Amino acid sequence: MNGERDISTIIDSFIETQRNLSPNPFLATRVMASINVENRNQASLFPAWQGIAMAFSLIVGIAAGMQLGSLYTPDTIRNEDATVLFISDDKMEHFMFYQQKANE
């Protein structure tokens, strides 16, 4: 019977020892800091989206440029317009003109 009481006393004293332990006084501050870090991480997701939007707009820009470029093909130029593009030899200055001594 004495032993039974001893066991109860030992268990109670063990529990009392553990009950007397107190958490770190900065525990609440630590929890609040963790919450703030989480909130900040969630907020910092926005710049990531900004980067993605930037990359997407660049890709769209390049694709649009390529599409516009592919609209220009030799077939799209009419024959009569094509001659206009060549410089007429008649309008060119003769090189011989400079080689003649009289003109020096």
Place this chain on the structure above:
Amino acid sequence: MLDFELIDSILQGNQNDFERLIRLHQSSVFRIAIGFVHNKEDAEEITQDVFLKVYHSLSTFKKKSAFSTWLYRLTVNTCYNFLRRKRKRLFWTDVAAFFQIASKEPSVEAKMIERSQHDLIRRAIDALPLTQKLAFVLTKYENLSQAQVASIMKVTEGAVEQLVARAKNNLKKKLRPAVGFGKILLSKNETIKDER
């Protein structure tokens, strides 16, 4: 300020009130956690985890029960999860220790710590079936009434009474062989069977 008023204020975006809520309940959460893990660092980790969970799920609290009841349930679940994770970790530590083979004898100091009175009691509490352990920890560590424990465990008050009585008997049975002449003897053959 009552818990419910604090909760309303927090849900309206007042974070300072959440810190007040933590300060109000941290000791209770910590005491329950220490009842489960018997280690200050682990209990602090659990307490921190519990309040992070509270912060994230406070909007789901329906106010149908007392906030403390909801908080205790959350704490108990977090403790269960923690112990499950720790058991897995310990399994791999044991496997690693097994492959390091017997050349490394545990130090005398380690043996003494292993056989200390408190370690025997801790192991005896840990070896209790989960429901008994829960009823015992909530009653003994947090001094909750049978009605409160019953509402946390969702059982009748009579069931709580029985669980606590069984837990005490089991502890006595487990510790009786280790008790002699009014103190726990640290003999070589002292071991407590883990029932889990």
